[in-house]
Amino acid sequence: MTLHEDADASAIDERIAAELNEFAAEEAKRLGLAREQWVEPVNTTFNRSQRDSTTMLVSGLTLAHDTFACASFESLGYKVERMDAPDNEALQFGKEFGNRAQCNPTYYTVGNLVKHLVHLRDKDGMKTEDIIEKFLFVTAGACGPCRFGTYVTEYRKALRDAGFDGFRVMLFQQQGGLKQATGEELGLEVNQDFILGLVKAMLAGDVLNLMGYRLRPYELQTGATDAAIAKCHEIMVDTLSNGRSIVGGLWKCRKELGKVAVDRSQPKPLVSVIGEFWAMTTEGEGNYQLQRFLVSEGAEVDIQPIVNWLLFMVWENTFDTELRIDLKEDDTDSKKGLKTGTAGATKKLWTLKFADKAIRTVFQTFAHAIGLYGYHLPDMNEIAELAHPHFDNNNRGGEAHMEVGKLIHFVEDKVNHMTLSVKPFGCMPSSGVSDGVQSIITAKWPEAIFLPIETTGDGQVNAHSRIQMMLFKARQKAKSDYERALDQVGLDEEAFKTKLSKSRWGRQPFWRPEHQEAGIATNLVYALG
């Protein structure tokens, strides 16, 4: 083909393309489809000069985590306010202004923000323009694959419909790494200091919460643990907001917690609460105050700390990177200038390995400082391998394979007496997928005492009564394990209690005997016997 012929051919192509576009536009118009792509108007303007006059609202996890996150942000120069845990009034706001068919955490968390702003306007008499100008909300985001990917859009939609159009919802990506949004003039800089401060606040919140759940069921004076925890909150807020040593702060907390007198000779059922991330973490009406309810029913609660989620994110990245190595040796991401083939992947794997080790080391340092001994973080590879024959490790969303892997691990390693899996109504990954698989697990491991609970906001009585029924079985199991241990070491209950009361280690609330079976009382029997 000559140059002349070449130019003719391309002119013909262009003419055909133009004719086709014209035809497509006419057809779209005729069929009523000639609409422009809708683009959500998003206001995320927050400059450094606005920092002093803008309050960042924070909420979403436990009281300790939210409080410590606020203190950490304060140390970086932000004005922060912690919102209360979402309650049923928040749920009503969420349902009123949110889209249909969302999952429960969306309604609770979105509704909680709307409720807070409505109260500022209607109870405190603030003008809407002032609220929009002086407040913003910070939350974590992700790309899904479940509804979590649409939370930020839900926040904006509900706020618009509730009369707060233009209210700023700032997002940082939970998988975005250490550098996400930096720049001289940005009001919210999600940089290394921000992320590391947040991670440390999360780990400090974890160890304090875990200590609370270890002590509360065995306290001799009702309310002593809560009083000590309240003092610890004050200590840690002072520590974090002034940028002091977190280990030093936790050491001071240890002294407060050490004052709680306990009797750990009581064989109480140990109940692990797993399930969907928000439903198992929140401490409010969003999960019918499950943790408190279990303690009031005489159980010890094994909560899932936030650190597990951090370790899962590291595992997830490692797993995907290892798969990617096999795909393309010379794979590069030219836009970001990253080498994602073998060389880039190897570097990434080392970074992830380091991140895993660093998280575990910092957690255990914090744990030992506050007196949380013998707490084992899950081996994420083991959880993945246990789950994989029943729940493919490539499936993501919600807790992915973790619910299934954890249940098998709990039964095989005698971690607890009962597993309670809590999930919000309408949760696709947890209720729709994991619970379906759990029926196979309970058939294969019939000794598992497992109860899945769906929370809807209005089914508290039903949920509590189902838990009470299952707790009966767990209580029996705890008692029989304890009696078998006494038999094996040749002690009767009275002799064991006398031995325990005379033991310097056994009396103090921090000491953990070696794990043999579920339950502190049973393990103390083995240790002292």
Ligand code: SF4
């Ligand atoms: S895991 Fe379930 S409850 Fe949580 S955001 Fe996804 S769909 Fe909603």
